[in-house]
Amino acid sequence: DTAVSQTPKYLVTQMGNDKSIKCEQNLGHDTMYWYKQDSKKFLKIMFSYNNKELIINETVPNRFSPKSPDKAHLNLHINSLELGDSAVYFCASSQDLGPGPNYGYTFGSGTRLTVV
Amino acid sequence: GDSVTQMEGPVTLSEEAFLTINCTYTATGYPSLFWYVQYPGEGLQLLLKATKADDKGSNKGFEATYRKETTSFHLEKGSVQVSDSAVYFCALSAGDDNNDMRFGAGTRLTVKP
Numbered sequence: 001d002t003a004v005s006q007t008p009k010y011l012v013t014q015m016g017n018d019k020s021i022k023c024e025q026n027l028g029h030d031t032m033y034w035y036k037q038d039s040k041k042f043l044k045i046m047f048s049y050n051n052k053e054l055i056i057n058e059t060v061p062n063r064f065s066p067k068s069p070d071k072a073h074l075n076l077h078i079n080s081l082e083l084g085d086s087a088v089y090f091c092a093s094s095q096d097l098g099p100g101p102n103y104g105y106t107f108g109s110g111t112r113l114t115v116v
Numbered sequence: 117g118d119s120v121t122q123m124e125g126p127v128t129l130s131e132e133a134f135l136t137i138n139c140t141y142t143a144t145g146y147p148s149l150f151w152y153v154q155y156p157g158e159g160l161q162l163l164l165k166a167t168k169a170d171d172k173g174s175n176k177g178f179e180a181t182y183r184k185e186t187t188s189f190h191l192e193k194g195s196v197q198v199s200d201s202a203v204y205f206c207a208l209s210a211g212d213d214n215n216d217m218r219f220g221a222g223t224r225l226t227v228k229p
Contacts, residue, residue: 041222107159
C-alpha cells in the first residue's frame, strides 16, 4: 500500500491551460504539504494544511490553489499555466504539528509537470 | 529565519570510499534535524533524524550527530556503494507552532565502481 500517492506522475500541457494534481495519504496524518522542486533540485514549500485548514501559504502566485476535501487528501489546482511552472511537485504528510520534536515527513513520488 | 546550508555538489567517489556531506544550520529554537535521500525519479525518503543535541541518527550505514556547539549535522558513511548514488538533503524542523521542514539545496552523490 502506497503511503502518499500522487496522480498523475507525469503531466505535459500547454501554456494557459488549467490542471490539477491529486494527493492522498493513508497514514492517518493530520498535516499535508505541497513542495515545488526546480530543475536544480531546490525544494520550496508552497502550502500546508492541518485537518483541512490552511496553515502555510508561502509566496505563491494565486494561480495555485490548494483544496483539502478531508484530512487524507490535498489537491493542487493550477490556473493559466506558465512555462515557469514546469517543475516536479511533491506532496508530503506528517503526523506532527506544533511545538516539539518533529519525526519527519513522508513524501509522494512526485508529479513532473512540463508546460510547453 | 531558520535555515540549513549544505555543501555544494556534485560529489563523486569511488566505491568503498568514505563519505562526508557537511550540513550546518541556523535556528532560534530547538530544531529537529534530518537527512533525506532522493534516488533518481523518486520522491524524498527519510534517511535518518535527530531530535535533540548529541543525538546520533543512523540508518543503512549512514550516520549523523546533532552538534549544537557547532550547529552542524554532517552526514557520514564509512564505505559507499554504487547504489548510494542519489541526491541528499539536509533539513530542519524548527519545532515552533508550524513545525514546517526547511531543506538545504541538496548534494548530488555519484559513486563509481
